Amino acid sequence: MADVFMNTYHRLPVTFAKGEGVWLSDVKGKRYLDFSSGIAVNCLGHGYPPLVKAIADQAAKCNHVCNYYQNDVSAAFAEKLVAACAGMRKVFLANSGAEANEGACKIARKYSLKKYGPGRHRIVTLKGSFHGRTITTLSATGQEKFHKDFGPFTEGFLFIPSGDIDALDRALDPSSVAGLLVEAVQGESGIIPLDDAYIEAAAKFCAERDILLMFDEIQCGIGRTGTFLALEHYGVKADIVTLAKGLAGGVPVGAVLAGEKAADVFEAGDHGSTFGGNPLAAAAGLVVIDVVNKPEFLREIARKGERVLEILRSWEHPKITAARGRGLMIGVDITAEAWPVLEAALARGLLILSAGTHTLRFLPPYTISDEELDHGLGILKKILDS
Ligand SMILES: Cc1ncc(COP(=O)(O)O)c(C=O)c1O
Numbered sequence: 001m002a003d004v005f006m007n008t009y010h011r012l013p014v015t016f017a018k019g020e021g022v023w024l025s026d027v028k029g030k031r032y033l034d035f036s037s038g039i040a041v042n043c044l045g046h047g048y049p050p051l052v053k054a055i056a057d058q059a060a061k062c063n064h065v066c067n068y069y070q071n072d073v074s075a076a077f078a079e080k081l082v083a084a085c086a087g088m089r090k091v092f093l094a095n096s097g098a099e100a101n102e103g104a105c106k107i108a109r110k111y112s113l114k115k116y117g118p119g120r121h122r123i124v125t126l127k128g129s130f131h132g133r134t135i136t137t138l139s140a141t142g143q144e145k146f147h148k149d150f151g152p153f154t155e156g157f158l159f160i161p162s163g164d165i166d167a168l169d170r171a172l173d174p175s176s177v178a179g180l181l182v183e184a185v186q187g188e189s190g191i192i193p194l195d196d197a198y199i200e201a202a203a204k205f206c207a208e209r210d211i212l213l214m215f216d217e218i219q220c221g222i223g224r225t226g227t228f229l230a231l232e233h234y235g236v237k238a239d240i241v242t243l244a245k246g247l248a249g250g251v252p253v254g255a256v257l258a259g260e261k262a263a264d265v266f267e268a269g270d271h272g273s274t275f276g277g278n279p280l281a282a283a284a285g286l287v288v289i290d291v292v293n294k295p296e297f298l299r300e301i302a303r304k305g306e307r308v309l310e311i312l313r314s315w316e317h318p319k320i321t322a323a324r325g326r327g328l329m330i331g332v333d334i335t336a337e338a339w340p341v342l343e344a345a346l347a348r349g350l351l352i353l354s355a356g357t358h359t360l361r362f363l364p365p366y367t368i369s370d371e372e373l374d375h376g377l378g379i380l381k382k383i384l385d386s
Helices: 049-061 072-084 097-116 135-140 165-171 196-209 230-234 279-292 295-314 338-347 370-385
Strands: 016-020 023-026 031-034 088-094 122-126 157-160 177-182 212-216 240-243 254-259 320-326 329-334 359-362
Touching (some): 088 097, 097 122, 097 135, 097 240, 177 196, 279 295, 295 320, 295 370
Parallel strands (some): 122 157, 212 240
Antiparallel strands (some): 088 254, 240 254, 320 329, 329 359
16 A cells, blocks of 8 residues: 555555445455445445436536636535525535534534624533544544544533433533534444434523534434434434535535524635535535435435344344444444454455444445345354354
């Protein structure tokens, strides 16, 4: 592997050259079944023909226009995205998840400053959360292991234990807090859906105290859990939603969406992003929303996920201590370390992810079939049996 890359990733020993459907091929032609989707990015698999066509056509027509001007494709994408996210009214388009969360924090702070004056700028987040790798989104990330060596951090973030409603009540002090940022299903810490009562309490406290309720749907959104946004499982109303990863099926894009309260907080000059939502990303995003945001397509995601969980649980495998998830976002706790299982799976032609030291994570493309899921689960079972 090229040794000019900075040493930021634990990479597995494979070099991919091509993808087709839910399969990737390495440079020697060996095929691998993809249960990872590039960490929830290739939600329609690899080489999905309408997506390839949209990207190619758009690249030939107009790849990028700066934000001094408008362009027809980004406008169509923005409209479709806002319409797909219940309760949202406006969107800012960015390039990545971290950038989307940065935008969300800026909106929460400005909303609060303009309405209540200085001092009410704190953002509350949960332990176990993951919100990105920039200094501010690391400051929002409630996992110590990501903080080591990178301080000082952005001021004004407070982590609280997830699931503790009393701690939430105490933390959401309306004299100092501008926003609460949560993942409906925590991805990086092991696919942990927040419980209904907790989210309902969060929505109630935020509404009563005029604290913005912000959902980071970067990993769990865009259909991944069987609804377009994971927050739909809870029946609550968000003030802000952030998206990225699967939103353009593999072309970098991020989005901050805001509902009634926060839609008009940003004024010209407040925020920006050179590449954010350019025509190429927008053309890809239009295809993703068109395909994914259909009730029957979303129902299939939910059905496939439930079926995978049923199969995993039916094994009653002594090395599996828990299998949980929503839709095609599945975590499997195992007694062994996860990384050697990833290595063994790779050797047998299956790509899976980990989330923490003892949790396997599956985020397959939505287009995967039952047979392909069974094939991958068969490989996993052999590894766990050995
Ligand atoms: C929930 C969540 N938020 C934010 C991010 C950061 O996204 P990005 O890597 O695109 O900056 C991630 C990435 O894994 C994520 O899972």
